[in-house]
Amino acid sequence: MGMVLAVLKGYFIFSIVIILIYAFRHFIFAYNRAFGRQRLFYNDIIASDMPTISILIPMHNEEKVLKFALESLLECDYDRDRMEIIPINDNSKDKTKEMLDEYHSRYHFIRPLHRDCSNRGKPAGLNDAMKTARGEIIIVFDADYRPAKNMLNQLALAFLDPEVGAVMGRVIPYNTDKNLLTRLLNLERSGGYQADQQARYNLRLIPQYGGTVGGFRKSLMLESGGFDTAVLAEDTELTFRLYINGWKVVYANSAECYEEVPETWAVRAKQVRRWSRGHNSVCFRYIIPTILTKNMYPREKIDGILLLLVYAMPFMLALALLDSLALFFLGEMNVWSGWFVLLFVGAYNTYGNFAPFYEISSALIIDGVKKDVLLLPLLTFNFYFYLWNVSLGFLDAMVDLVSRRKVKWDKTVRFTEESGQVV
Numbered sequence: 001m002g003m004v005l006a007v008l009k010g011y012f013i014f015s016i017v018i019i020l021i022y023a024f025r026h027f028i029f030a031y032n033r034a035f036g037r038q039r040l041f042y043n044d045i046i047a048s049d050m051p052t053i054s055i056l057i058p059m060h061n062e063e064k065v066l067k068f069a070l071e072s073l074l075e076c077d078y079d080r081d082r083m084e085i086i087p088i089n090d091n092s093k094d095k096t097k098e099m100l101d102e103y104h105s106r107y108h109f110i111r112p113l114h115r116d117c118s119n120r121g122k123p124a125g126l127n128d129a130m131k132t133a134r135g136e137i138i139i140v141f142d143a144d145y146r147p148a149k150n151m152l153n154q155l156a157l158a159f160l161d162p163e164v165g166a167v168m169g170r171v172i173p174y175n176t177d178k179n180l181l182t183r184l185l186n187l188e189r190s191g192g193y194q195a196d197q198q199a200r201y202n203l204r205l206i207p208q209y210g211g212t213v214g215g216f217r218k219s220l221m222l223e224s225g226g227f228d229t230a231v232l233a234e235d236t237e238l239t240f241r242l243y244i245n246g247w248k249v250v251y252a253n254s255a256e257c258y259e260e261v262p263e264t265w266a267v268r269a270k271q272v273r274r275w276s277r278g279h280n281s282v283c284f285r286y287i288i289p290t291i292l293t294k295n296m297y298p299r300e301k302i303d304g305i306l307l308l309l310v311y312a313m314p315f316m317l318a319l320a321l322l323d324s325l326a327l328f329f330l331g332e333m334n335v336w337s338g339w340f341v342l343l344f345v346g347a348y349n350t351y352g353n354f355a356p357f358y359e360i361s362s363a364l365i366i367d368g369v370k371k372d373v374l375l376l377p378l379l380t381f382n383f384y385f386y387l388w389n390v391s392l393g394f395l396d397a398m399v400d401l402v403s404r405r406k407v408k409w410d411k412t413v414r415f416t417e418e419s420g421q422v423v
């Protein structure tokens with residue numbers, strides 16, 4: 001029994017230390033974004049010879065939203081002689097094919113790729129499209145995203161720097177007024193991009209390529225074998241593949257793109273579980289190479305390890321909650337300290353890890369939407385929603401690792417109606 005108690009107490013202390021590490025990390029990011037020196041992007045560069053770009057848009061049954069994405073891209077101010085748009089119709093059963101063919105008949109640089117095969121999924125579709133893409137730079141958008149007019153120029157400018165392997169823009173929800181969930185997701189997006197990503201860029205850590213609203217050098221992907229179709233988080237995998245091989249990812253906060261966030265808790269739960277499953281599989285694969293590589297500075301390695309572990313944290317903290325309960329019923333805590341610990345682990349993780357209130361607050365102030373700070377207390381309850389679903393994703397990744405089962409790509413449900421207005 002003495003050994004069991006020692007393990008339980010040791011894990012409890014370990015979990016508190018981890019919480020404090022993440023809390024301190026996010027506090028540094030928020031402080032840097034609010035008061036630190038801001039690293040400039042490449043906005044002021046004037047280049048007459050911009051790179052050729054291929055814009056890839058994975059699509060599976062996207063008849064509701066594809067026109068918004070394509071019309072927004074057609075409004076972008078990039079030289080059309082240096083760009084092409086490749087919508088990837090991935091085994092769609094609705095009117096996606098017909099709608100894309102109609103766009104192709106009107107615009108020669110829109111070249112749909114129709115896939116009718118068994119290996120459906122975003123990584124596989126991107127691999128097929130890259131084989132026919134003519135651009136030096138691949139820029140990826142999900143079908144429900146709507147780029148701002150200057151976004152393509154913003155993203156492409158980054159590749160004039162020979163050290164840059166990938167670039168990531170900022171994601172902003174456009175359906176925030178639907179319900180409480182969409183407003184809370186807007187808080188998360190604001191903190192995650194305006195504060196977290198920009199601070200990591202400022203501090204020369206690891207801004208993350210996010211799988212959409214970003215671009216990468218085509219040659220790097222083709223030389224390294226393309227995307228791994230067994231990985232659901234192809235964006236995280238690409239980020240660490242680049243850093244381990246000596247390339248950098250940069251963040252363009254001014255390159256804004258507008259997305260549709262989930263409008264129901266069920267859809268959000270499924271999305272987050274998939275993210276967790278994919279991210280943790282990348283963690284298992286890359287955490288040792290991240291530690292051992294000679295192509296990353298110590299500060300990048302530390303940030304990389306914390307970034308890789310972020311979707312493992314909810315599972316670790318769920319164990320900490322059970323741990324504290326076990327200690328209580330074993331008589332190692334009185335009722336007051338027991339409940340205090342439960343509150344501490346839940347609330348402190350809410351503010352210190354998954355939805356840090358200081359990052360979100362800083363971002364909302366910078367964005368000029370201070371009134372949304374009033375929603376911050378609700379993130380305490382949001383934490384337990386993520387605790388459950390992200391933990392399920394972690395367990396999925398563990399089963400994938402042990403059983404080597406084949407992963408299946410599930411698309412997030414769309415909510416936009418045909419009568420929707422382009423933002």
